[in-house]
Amino acid sequence: MSRYPEGVDVAIVGSGPTGAAYARILSEEAPDAVIALFEVGPTVSNPPGAHVKNIEDPALRAQAQERSEGPGAGSATVNSPGAVKSGERRARPGTYLLADGYQLAGEDGLPVAAFSSNVGGMAAHWTGACPRPGGSERISFLPDLDELLDEGDRLLGVTTNAFDQAPFTALVRERLAAAVDDGRDGAARVQRMPLAVHRREDGRLVWSGSDVVFGDVVRENPNFTLFDESLVVRVLIEDDRAVGVAVRDLRTGAEHEVRARVVVVAADALRTPQVLWASGIRPAALGRFLNDQAQVVYAARLRDVEPPPEDQVAASGALSEQSGVSWVPFTDDLPFHGQIMQLDASPVPLAEDDPVIPGSIVGLGLFCAKDLQWEDRVEFVDDERDSYGMPAMRLHYTLTPVDHAVLDRARAEIVELAHAVGEPIGDRPFTMPLGASLHYQGTTRMGQADDGRSVCDPDSQVWNVPGLFVAGNGVIPTATACNPTLTSVALAVRGARRIARDLAAYPAPVAERA
Structure with a gap:
C-alpha cells in the first residue's frame, strides 16, 4: 500500500525554508487545508529540519551531514581536509557537487554548484545570515516588501x-x-x-533551520504530513492547470499520483526549474537569468x-x-x-x-551582485538523466x-x-x-507582467498555469549581493497568503470529488 494520500489541498515540493514557510502560513491562515510536503532526502535531525550545528555530538553531527549529501556522499569532492585552494572543486559538509555539466566550453560555469538532500534543505547547513536587501536589490514592484520581510524575520526567528x-x-x-x-x-x-x-x-x-519556520503550529497541525525520501518527478497538468504531483517513493521505487488543488514547487534554484521542465512546463524564461554571487x-x-x-x-x-x-x-x-x-x-x-x-x-x-544575463541559464537534457533519474542539467554561466x-x-x-x-x-x-556562495537565484524569477522574461507573477503563481506556485531563491528577480534566504521566505509568505485566500476557488482534487 502507498504511504501517500490520494488527494490533498496543497502539495509542497521541498522542505527548505520556503517550503516550510508555505506550510507555516497555510497552517496559520487556512488550518483546515490538508497539506502534504515531499522531500527527496531523509530526515537527519530531531526535530525534523533542524540545523545540524545544533547537534552537540560531533560524530552524530557528521553522520547527519553525510546523510544530507545524497548521491555525493563519500565523494572525493566532499569534506576534503584543509583550506580551500585555487581551482579545487570541493563541497561543504552536508552538500554535494553537480557531477558534470557545471562548466561548458568557453564559459566560466559554476564549478562548485552544490545541493543538499535532506529534510530542511540547505537551511540545515547555512550560516543563518538574514540581511535585508537594499538599493537595487529590492523588488520595486512589491509595495508590501518591508512587511513581508518582517514576516520572514518572524518565521526564521531572526535576531x-x-x-x-x-x-x-x-x-x-x-x-x-x-x-x-x-x-x-x-x-x-x-x-x-x-x-x-x-x-x-x-x-x-x-x-534556525526549517524546524523553526515550521514551528509548533505546523508540527501540531493534524492536516499536515511530511514525507521524506520522496522524489516528485513531475507536476500533474490537466486542462493547463496543476492538479497534483507524481511522486516516487525512494524506499520502494514505486511511483504514485497525489492529486491536489494547488502545487508549490520549492526545491531549489536548480531543481525547481528541473521539476517544471520534466512536467512539460517550459516558459521562455525558465532557467534563465541564473545568477550566483x-x-x-x-x-x-x-x-x-x-x-x-x-x-x-x-x-x-x-x-x-x-x-x-x-x-x-x-x-x-x-x-x-x-x-x-x-x-x-x-x-x-x-x-x-x-x-x-x-x-x-x-x-x-x-x-x-551579478550582472544579470539572459544567456546565463540552467538547461535540461531530456535524453540524459541525473543520479535521481531526472533530466540532466547543463549550466551556462x-x-x-x-x-x-x-x-x-x-x-x-x-x-x-x-x-x-x-x-x-x-x-x-x-x-x-564560482558557485561557492550557494546563493543561486533567478531561474524561476518573479515578474510584474507576463512579458516572456519571468516565470511567475508577484504572488509566485506560474504564468498561465493556475494552481502552480514556485518558491525559493530562484524567484528573486533582482541582482542581489546579500544572503537571499530572508527575501525568498518573504516572497513565500506572499504566495502562501494568496493560496490561503483563494484556496476554495481552486478545483478540489479528483479523490475528494469522488
Whole structure:
C-alpha cells in the first residue's frame, strides 16, 4: 500500500525554508487545508529540519551531514581536509557537487554548484545570515516588501543581539565602521548581522533551520504530513492547470499520483526549474537569468587582543563566542555585501598554516551582485538523466566585464577591511570558485507582467498555469549581493497568503470529488 494520500489541498515540493514557510502560513491562515510536503532526502535531525550545528555530538553531527549529501556522499569532492585552494572543486559538509555539466566550453560555469538532500534543505547547513536587501536589490514592484520581510524575520526567528556579550564583537564593528561608514546613511552603515539564531535558557545558541519556520503550529497541525525520501518527478497538468504531483517513493521505487488543488514547487534554484521542465512546463524564461554571487574572502588576526580563556572555547564544531558576525551592507555605489565573522564560525576554511585561536582570527567575505544575463541559464537534457533519474542539467554561466570590474573592486575593498580589522593573513585575498556562495537565484524569477522574461507573477503563481506556485531563491528577480534566504521566505509568505485566500476557488482534487 502507498504511504501517500490520494488527494490533498496543497502539495509542497521541498522542505527548505520556503517550503516550510508555505506550510507555516497555510497552517496559520487556512488550518483546515490538508497539506502534504515531499522531500527527496531523509530526515537527519530531531526535530525534523533542524540545523545540524545544533547537534552537540560531533560524530552524530557528521553522520547527519553525510546523510544530507545524497548521491555525493563519500565523494572525493566532499569534506576534503584543509583550506580551500585555487581551482579545487570541493563541497561543504552536508552538500554535494553537480557531477558534470557545471562548466561548458568557453564559459566560466559554476564549478562548485552544490545541493543538499535532506529534510530542511540547505537551511540545515547555512550560516543563518538574514540581511535585508537594499538599493537595487529590492523588488520595486512589491509595495508590501518591508512587511513581508518582517514576516520572514518572524518565521526564521531572526535576531541581531545574539553576540552582544562576545568580547570582540564591538571592537570588530568599530574598526570596520571607521573604514566604511563615512558618507553612508544609517541603513547602509556597519552593523550587527541579522541572524536566524536564538539562545536557550542554558545560554547555548540554537541556529534556525526549517524546524523553526515550521514551528509548533505546523508540527501540531493534524492536516499536515511530511514525507521524506520522496522524489516528485513531475507536476500533474490537466486542462493547463496543476492538479497534483507524481511522486516516487525512494524506499520502494514505486511511483504514485497525489492529486491536489494547488502545487508549490520549492526545491531549489536548480531543481525547481528541473521539476517544471520534466512536467512539460517550459516558459521562455525558465532557467534563465541564473545568477550566483561571486565571493572574495580574506582573513585577519585581531590586533591588541588577548586570546579567550580555555574554558570559554567551544567544543569542536560549535561556535566560540568571541567576535560574532558583523555586516557591511550592499550599496549601489559599492555593489557587494560584507559578512565578517570569526574564522571558526565560517563554513569556508581560509587558513591552514596558522593555528586558529577562537575568535582572534576573523574571516572576511564580500559577495558580489551579478550582472544579470539572459544567456546565463540552467538547461535540461531530456535524453540524459541525473543520479535521481531526472533530466540532466547543463549550466551556462559567464562573468561579464562588469562582473570582473566589481570583483576587482571587491578585492581592493577587502584588503582595506582586513587592515582595518587587524593584520591580514596571507599576501592577497582569495576569490572562491564560482558557485561557492550557494546563493543561486533567478531561474524561476518573479515578474510584474507576463512579458516572456519571468516565470511567475508577484504572488509566485506560474504564468498561465493556475494552481502552480514556485518558491525559493530562484524567484528573486533582482541582482542581489546579500544572503537571499530572508527575501525568498518573504516572497513565500506572499504566495502562501494568496493560496490561503483563494484556496476554495481552486478545483478540489479528483479523490475528494469522488
